[in-house]
Amino acid sequence: xxxxxxxxxxxxxxxxxxxxxxxxxxxxxxxxxxxxxxxxxxxxxxxxxxxxxxxxxxxxxxxxxxxxxxxxxxxxxxxxxxxxxxxxxxxxxxxxxxxxxxxxxxxxxxxxxxxxxxxxxxxxxxxxxxxxxxxxxxxxxxxxxxxxxxxxxxxxxxxxxxxxxxxxxxxxxxxxxxxxxxxxxxxxxxxxxxxxxxxxxxxxxxxxxxxxxxxxxxxxxxxxxxxxxxxxxxxxxxxxxxxxxxxxxxxxxxxxxxxxxxxxxxxxxxxxxxxxxxxxxxxxxxxxxxxxxxxxxxxxxxxxxxxxxxxxxxxxxxxxxx
Numbered sequence: 063x064x065x066x067x068x069x070x071x072x073x074x075x076x077x078x079x080x081x082x083x084x085x086x087x088x089x090x091x092x093x094x095x096x097x098x099x100x101x102x103x104x105x106x107x108x109x110x111x112x113x114x115x116x117x118x119x120x121x122x123x124x125x126x127x128x129x130x131x132x133x134x135x136x137x138x139x140x141x142x143x144x145x146x147x148x149x150x151x152x153x154x155x156x157x158x159x160x161x162x163x164x165x166x167x168x169x170x171x172x173x174x175x176x177x178x179x180x181x182x183x184x185x186x187x188x189x190x191x192x193x194x195x196x197x198x199x200x201x202x203x204x205x206x207x208x209x210x211x212x213x214x215x216x217x218x219x220x221x222x223x224x225x226x227x228x229x230x231x232x233x234x235x236x237x238x239x240x241x242x243x244x245x246x247x248x249x250x251x252x253x254x255x256x257x258x259x260x261x262x263x264x265x266x267x268x269x270x271x272x273x274x275x276x277x278x279x280x281x282x283x284x285x286x287x288x289x290x291x292x293x294x295x296x297x298x299x300x301x302x303x304x305x306x307x308x309x310x311x312x313x314x315x316x317x318x319x320x321x322x323x324x325x326x327x328x329x330x331x332x333x334x335x336x337x338x339x340x341x342x343x344x345x346x347x348x349x350x351x352x353x354x355x356x357x358x359x360x361x362x363x364x365x366x367x368x369x370x371x372x373x374x375x376x377x378x379x380x381x382x383x384x
Contacts, residue, residue, distance in 0.1 A: 115144055115145055115146060115147050116142055116143070117138065117142070117143045117144075117151045118142050118143075119139060119140050119141060119142075119143065119153065120140065120153075122155060122157050123140070123153045123155060123156060124153070125143065125151045125153055125154075126153075126154060126203050126204045127145065127149060127151055129149045130148060130149075132208075133204050133208045134204065135204050136204070137201060137204055138151060152207060154198065154203050154206070154207065154220075155218075155221070156197060156198055156200045157197060158195050158277055159195070159196055159221060159225070160194065160196075161196070161225045161229045161230065161233075162191070162192065163177060163178050163190075163191065163193075163233070164176060164191040164192075164283075165177040165283070166191075169191075177189040177190055177192075177283075177285060178233070178234050178237055178238070180241040181238070182241055182244055183243060184246060186246050186287070188241065188249055188250070188284060188286060188287075190237060190241075190281055190283070190284055190285070191282040191284075191285075192233055192279065192281060192282065193278075193282060194229055194265070194278070195277040195278040195279075196229060197275050198274060199273040202273035207220070210223055210224060210272075224272065224274065228269055228272050228274065229274075232265050232269055235268070236261045236264040237257075237261050240257050240260045240261050240264065241257060244257060246286070254281055254284065257281065258280070261279050261281075262279040
């Protein structure tokens with residue numbers, strides 16, 4: 063497009079010079095007085111008009127049309143657009159911007175330690191490194207252009223103003239509100255993802271009023287006050303000791319239960335054996351031949367060398383001892 067504009071100015075200049083040379087010299091043989099100098103002048107005018115009236119909007123931009131009456135509420139999106147030469151177009155960046163508040167002086171938006179310190183439900187303040195990814199709503203670029211200050215007047219003036227007065231204030235407000243519901247331990251580890259998600263939801267609603275789109279909120283790091291961190295470490299050690307003692311106690315209780323079970327089994331077994339002996343003794347007393355039957359059942363097939371009997375019919379069979 064720039065090349066066409068340069069060409070248009072050259073052609074226009076040629077036509078103007080040729081025209082005035084013709085008027086001054088009346089010499090049709092002058093090299094500047096080509097027969098088509100008037101045509102060249104007209105062609106230059108046409109090309110210049112076209113090149114100054116066509117605007118190209120890149121994929122990363124959105125155009126805001128400014129007319130003599132003010133800012134038009136219809137945005138110009140990616141592509142080529144015809145714009146009358148008495149209007150102008152302000153191109154605005156619609157890509158993602160990242161604003162960071164960190165304890166490190168070399169990473170955040172500020173040149174100093176800028177982590178967000180928020181009180182927990184216990185009243186203990188904790189620091190957070192936070193990064194916020196945001197962008198303007200392309201369909202509301204004209205509203206942003208009309209209502210947001212340029213700040214320092216530079217190309218990024220409006221974005222710097224939005225970061226300082228909207229993004230920064232809203233992330234501090236949302237994070238402080240959410241963290242106040244959690245204990246230090248939860249904020250440090252157990253519920254960090256939950257806090258991040260809730261902060262995103264709260265901040266998204268707040269910046270929507272300025273027609274900004276929130277893509278992501280990242281809690282990158284969490285800090286304790288050094289003195290409180292020592293207390294937490296000691297507490298963790300004591301909790302670990304308590305858990306160990308509970309585990310030992312539980313193990314001892316299980317051993318006692320098992321010992322009682324073993325004891326009950328042994329008692330039941332002894333009682334069973336005693337009952338069996340009692341029944342067997344009663345059976346022998348009431349019927350002496352039961353003993354003979356027992357002997358017969360256990361006989362190994364070898365004839366005894368001695369048999370002894372009594373008047374009641376009881377027999378005692380003995381083998382020789384060797």
